[in-house]
Amino acid sequence: MSRLRLSSFLALLLAAHPGIAAGPPSPPTPSTDTRPLTVHFFDVGQGDAALVISPTGKTVLIDGGPPEARERLAARLRTLVTGPLDLVILTHPHLDHLGGLTDALRAVGARRFMDPGFNHPSEAYRDLLGFVGESVGQVMNPEPNPATPDSLLTIGLGEGVSLTVLWPRAPKEPFLVGTRSDANSNSIVAKLTYGRTAFLLVGDAEPDTEAALLQRPLDLTTTVLKVAHHGGRHSSTAAFLAAAKPQAAVISCGAKNDYGHPARETLERLDAVGAHVLRTDRDGEVVAASDGHTVTLRANGGTGALLVVPGGITPGPIALGPVVPGHSRPGRGTVEPRDEVKAPSPGTAPGERGSTPANTEGQGPYVGLKGSKVFHRETCSTLKRSKSERTLFLNREAALRERRPAEDCHP
Numbered sequence: 001m002s003r004l005r006l007s008s009f010l011a012l013l014l015a016a017h018p019g020i021a022a023g024p025p026s027p028p029t030p031s032t033d034t035r036p037l038t039v040h041f042f043d044v045g046q047g048d049a050a051l052v053i054s055p056t057g058k059t060v061l062i063d064g065g066p067p068e069a070r071e072r073l074a075a076r077l078r079t080l081v082t083g084p085l086d087l088v089i090l091t092h093p094h095l096d097h098l099g100g101l102t103d104a105l106r107a108v109g110a111r112r113f114m115d116p117g118f119n120h121p122s123e124a125y126r127d128l129l130g131f132v133g134e135s136v137g138q139v140m141n142p143e144p145n146p147a148t149p150d151s152l153l154t155i156g157l158g159e160g161v162s163l164t165v166l167w168p169r170a171p172k173e174p175f176l177v178g179t180r181s182d183a184n185s186n187s188i189v190a191k192l193t194y195g196r197t198a199f200l201l202v203g204d205a206e207p208d209t210e211a212a213l214l215q216r217p218l219d220l221t222t223t224v225l226k227v228a229h230h231g232g233r234h235s236s237t238a239a240f241l242a243a244a245k246p247q248a249a250v251i252s253c254g255a256k257n258d259y260g261h262p263a264r265e266t267l268e269r270l271d272a273v274g275a276h277v278l279r280t281d282r283d284g285e286v287v288a289a290s291d292g293h294t295v296t297l298r299a300n301g302g303t304g305a306l307l308v309v310p311g312g313i314t315p316g317p318i319a320l321g322p323v324v325p326g327h328s329r330p331g332r333g334t335v336e337p338r339d340e341v342k343a344p345s346p347g348t349a350p351g352e353r354g355s356t357p358a359n360t361e362g363q364g365p366y367v368g369l370k371g372s373k374v375f376h377r378e379t380c381s382t383l384k385r386s387k388s389e390r391t392l393f394l395n396r397e398a399a400l401r402e403r404r405p406a407e408d409c410h411p
């Protein structure tokens with residue numbers, strides 16, 4: 001039962017040309033009559049959970065809060081989501097990020113699950129993987145495509161909205177080990193872009209993660225930063241914040257938590273780069289809505305105080321060159337990525353289901369080549385022959401909005 005490799009998923013491997021900047025296609029100018037891109041930063045107490053809803057209704061849940069918040073999170077998802085989540089991302093296998101996921105999946109379901117694939121020996125994580133293996137169609141890691149290993153993985157969410165994974169990059173690059181917390185350090189870091197606006201979602205990234213990102217040719221600028229590790233004092237280094245230049249920063253933490261999150265030093269560093277800070281412990285659920293030009297943030301689940309910030313992002317590729325480290329850092333070992341998912345009972349293998357992703361059910365994924373007006377099945381031989389940049393559509397409906405079916409594979 002092997003975990004689906006993204007090579008077979010053919011996810012939006014950008015940048016087939018070595019030496020040429022990789023990145024998603026330039027987003028179309030968002031029109032004023034489309035729905036906004038919305039990100040709900042839920043109030044889950046001491047933990048993280050955020051829901052992305054794209055203008056076309058694609059949904060991505062990033063983390064599922066601590067166990068204490070599971071009923072609240074499931075109830076909130078039921079009111080916001082119709083049908084299964086298109087993608088669930090577990091940034092890393094800590095309990096304050098995964099504790100509510102099983103109930104969330106039971107409440108609304110999910111088509112795909114992605115986590116870093118970093119091995120973590122906890123019962124809660126093992127149980128979650130078991131549940132995911134049985135209930136979610138595709139289980140995958142954010143691994144670069146072997147054919148274009150220096151590019152980034154980008155997932156199209158329609159209307160020019162893209163979610164690009166910046167870290168980790170195993171097996172192309174080893175996981176970070178020997179850090180303050182290796183699980184935190186290998187958090188999935190993703191940049192969500194829409195027009196001139198962006199959200200940088202960094203899980204519990206550590207200073208080592210930030211340094212690794214800074215060593216690579218990446219555009220880290222963002223409109224909104226989901227602050228690392230609940231505002232802990234080690235993360236959100238001055239160098240990282242200087243590169244990210246956030247206009248607004250959201251800290252997900254519990255009221256009167258035991259960790260002293262957010263740390264005073266972190267708040268000072270955010271202030272020093274001019275970021276307006278919102279905190280779930282004080283502001284409740286923070287709802288951020290982007291029209292592609294500005295981001296409007298509201299407290300208390302969208303009913304509270306209003307903050308409008310300019311996008312400030314130059315649309316274009318996030319990878320400013322082949323994504324390789326600038327220089328290697330001393331003292332780093334390597335660990336092998338985990339590629340097995342243990343399910344508690346035999347049954348349909350998620351990897352097997354995923355390797356012929358629900359094309360037969362019209363669920364995709366489908367792939368479009370840059371400069372073309374058509375989309376293909378991910379198994380189409382035309383794709384194997386082409387070195388053009390690719391865009392992934394999570395389902396047929398999304399593909400049809402932007403392109404027509406190819407004549408060769410009749411997707």
Ligand SMILES: [Zn+2]
Nearest residue numbers: 047094096204
């Ligand atoms: Zn955490």
Ligand SMILES: [Zn+2]
Nearest residue numbers: 092094184204
């Ligand atoms: Zn953590």
